[in-house]
Amino acid sequence: MSDRITGSTAAEIADSVRALRDRGILLPGALLPPVRELAATLGVNRNTAVAAYRQLAQAGLVLSRGRAGTTVAGIEAVAQEGYAADTVLxxxxxxxxxPARIPDPSAALMTIASRPVLYGEPVIDPGLEEWARRWMAADLPDADFRITVTSGAVDAVERLLAQALMRDDAVALEDPCFLASIHTVRLGGYRAVPVPVDDQGMTVDGLRAALDAGVRAVICTPRAQNPTGVGLTAQRAAELRGVLADHPYVLIIEDDHFSLLSQRPYESLISEDHRRFALVRSVSKFLGPDMCLAIAATDPDTAERLAMRLSPGTTWVSHLLQRLALAQLTDEDxxxxxxxxxxxxxxxxxxxxxxxxxxxxxxxxxxxxxxxxxxxxxxxxxxxxxxxxxxxxxxxxxxxxxxxxxxxxxxxxxxxxxxxxxxxxxxxxxxxxxx
Incomplete structure (x- = not known):
């Protein structure tokens, strides 16, 4: 295969491999030539070949498996949350x-009709923003934060990482970890750094090691951690905040997915002095997965960046959906x-x-x-x-x-x-x- 790859610079070699992949000559799983062999064949410095493979890996086009070599990446089937397909078990x-314990939205649906929302108007429903600010302020009492509405917690996490990181940046994840977080990090081209979880949440030594490894973001579940069900204790949260005190610009993302359903108090990694943070609360577990709506409370700079990540695509979450969520969140029944x-x-x-x-x-x-x-x-x-x-x-x-x-x-x-x-x-x- 090395005789089909061409180029004299790292960029040219990477483009050649990419072209062979796009034309189906290099199939997923195909083993690329060892660096030394490729460099000798092309008559280039070994470091040039290393740089070419690094560019391909950062773009998610190849997988480096150490001594097992470098292979062409494919689209692998991954586990998903929810019901398994095609089973009689x-x-x-x-x-x-x-579903029997999700509020019936029928009555709320009758109350959300209003004038159409047009381009250029505020993207967050004023009533929902006011309610969300009170909700978040109860658990972020000393923080200066802004409210953003996204299409669910997974959407929020993906956009939060995208506005803060580049491919191959390291992200600290709980281990074992929520499936969606694993997929989001891998598909984004980031490096997952595992932080063990015990019966009090993320371990202190694990988080310290992840920070020493250079992670730029930490994703944590403060309660009802998925899959273990554990929650941060007050003591553990304080210890973790102490470790994070020397890293105020590492992005902390707290996925409080179980929020209103949890029987445990909310304990946070976010201290008053931390500069980059996001508390994300989805309504999926208590208003239904199909609601696809989450509220993120973030520091002002992250809020601006998150808005920019929303602007070219989704732009905003439907105001009808926002009003429906608010109508149920403010309904006593x-x-x-x-x-x-x-x-x-x-x-x-x-x-x-x-x-x-x-x-x-x-x-x-x-x-x-x-x-x-x-x-x-x-x-x-x-x-x-x-x-x-x-x-x-x-x-x-x-x-x-x-x-x-x-x-x-x-x-x-x-x-x-x-x-x-x-x-x-x-x-x-x-x-x-x-x-």
Whole structure:
């Protein structure tokens, strides 16, 4: 293959490889020539060939696998949240809220009709902005922040990273990690630096190591961490803020996705003196995933940059959608439904966790929509046994940032919608499979 690649500069060599890829001569997975071989063939300095491969890697066109060589990148299938497609099994790995516990929007829909919003008008509904500012100020009391509305939390995180980073910049992610955050970082061409999570949230040593490695952004889930369900304790949050005190310009993104449903207090990494931050709260878990709306409270500079990232594309989130969210967020009956739902998820998860602990199976803190269950044997083996009993479970391997890590011993189970009889059956099957 080295005889087909041409060029005398790094840019020319990279363009040649890209052209071969675009014409289908180099297919995904194809192994590129070693640097020394390519440099000798082209009669260029070895550093020129190294620079060409680096440009291709930063553009996401090739994958560097160390001693295994450099291969042409392809589009790989990735795990997604939600129901599995085309299965007759009972799906217990969805991470979905209970549709029966999402407020009915019918009445609110009747109240949102108004005059059309035209180009050039304010992009945020004034009523929603006022409500959101009060909501965020309760947890960011000393911060100077601005409100931005995005098309969901994942959209907010993607745009926040894009306005702050370049390809190959490093981002600190919790490990194990929320699937959407993994995909967002990888597809953006950033480098994920794993920070271990224990029963109090991100570890102090892990965050310190990530900062020493040069991360420019930290994505943290302050409560109901997905997939583990853990939340930051006050002590851990204070310790992490202490570590971040020497890095005021590292972008902190807090994804408080469970917000109104959580039974735990909000603890934050964002200190009064931190210069770059974003607290993101989606309405998806309590008003429904199809709402596709999130509120971001950010420092003023980040708000300006985020607005610029919105301007060429989406520009703004539909005012009809904003008014619908506001109508439900300010409706007493709707908020009662949300509060009841939060208590229901906590009660059902706690009851299922108690069933498992009675059989000697460890379960992490049950906050969120799912449970993180530790098993005495690799989770994939247990999941295979459960499939033969009619259950489709999700293993912890999907949430790991390290493809070379040992097999996970965890399952993430969504069980809040099971009846007591179904829960008893699943526990019996799980115990049998774990043995």
């Amino acid at each position: 009972r799906d217990i790995g969805t991470g979905n809220p209970d 709707a908020m009662t439904t949300v509060a009841t739902a939060g208590a229901h998820y906590a009660e059902r998860n706690a009851a299922f966790a108690a069933r498992l602990r009675a059989h000697g199976i460890d379960v992490a803190a049950p906050d969120g929509l799912s449970l993180w269950v530790r098993l005495p044997r690799p989770a994939r083996e247990v999941a295979e046994h459960l499939m033969r009993r009619g259950w489709l479970a999700r293993t912890g391997d999907e949430f790991s940032l390290d493809d070379r890590a040992d097999p996970s011993h965890h399952l993430r189970l969504t069980v809040h919608d099971l009846t007591d009889a179904e829960a008893d059956t699943l526990v019996a099957d799980l115990v049998a499979a774990a043995r």
